[in-house]
Structure formats: C-alpha cells, structure tokens
Amino acid sequence: MIVASVLGSGLAAGPFVATPDASALAQNTGQTQFSESQLRSYAAATLRRERLERRWTERIEAAGLESQRVAMRRFAREEMRQAVRREGLSLREFRAIAELVSRNPALADVVETYRVDLTGQAE
Secondary structure, three states: OOOOOOOOOOOOOOOEEOOHHHHHHHHHHOOOEEOHHHHHHHHHHHHHHHHHHHHHHHHHHHOOOHHHHHHHHHHHHHHHHHHHHHOOOOHHHHHHHHHHHHHOHHHHHHHHHHHHHHHOOOO
C-alpha cells in the first residue's frame, strides 16, 4: 500500500492541507484538512484493515461453498469498517485521507512514518 518512509517533510506538525488535485474530493467530503491525530488514526486503521484482510482472505479461500464465501466477505467488510471507526475516523474521513495519500507523495511519506512508528518496523 504505502511504501515510503520519511519524517523530515515538515508535514508531521499541524494540519495537512489538500493539494489542488484533491478539489473534487473536497467537494464530496467537505474536508480538505486533516490533523496529525487524524493522520495517525488513518495509519493505525490501515494497519488494522491489512491484518483483517490477510486473515479473512485465508478463511474465504478455504471456504467450501460460494454462499459461505459471500457471507464471509460481507462480515469481513463490516469488520474493516468497524476497525476504521475504532480508530476514531468516519468512513468518509478514511476514504478522503486515502484519496489524498494516493495523490500526494509527501503525505504518503508522513502516513508511512506513522505506520512504522506503530509497528516498530518498516513494511
């Protein structure tokens, strides 16, 4: 997902302001700034979601019936939504941050730094 790891970008302190590339996103979400706390929550939520995805992928692949796989996918999606909420973000905020991260390498660096801080190791 996110692979860079740099802290010296200066974005770690204070809110991050969206780039013009994110103007369509801002129209949809109404939010163009995210605090350090929100970015840290986003980083934690992505780690939780990745763990859930790995766990559920194995289970879904091992399921014998298609109906079981469908039910498991539904449950997995709900668990991932709950993981985001547990980190203090709405799904809308999570998606908005994800969009900004995908379009802004400096922001991706900041989020990856937070992910590394949370795991204690580089991904």
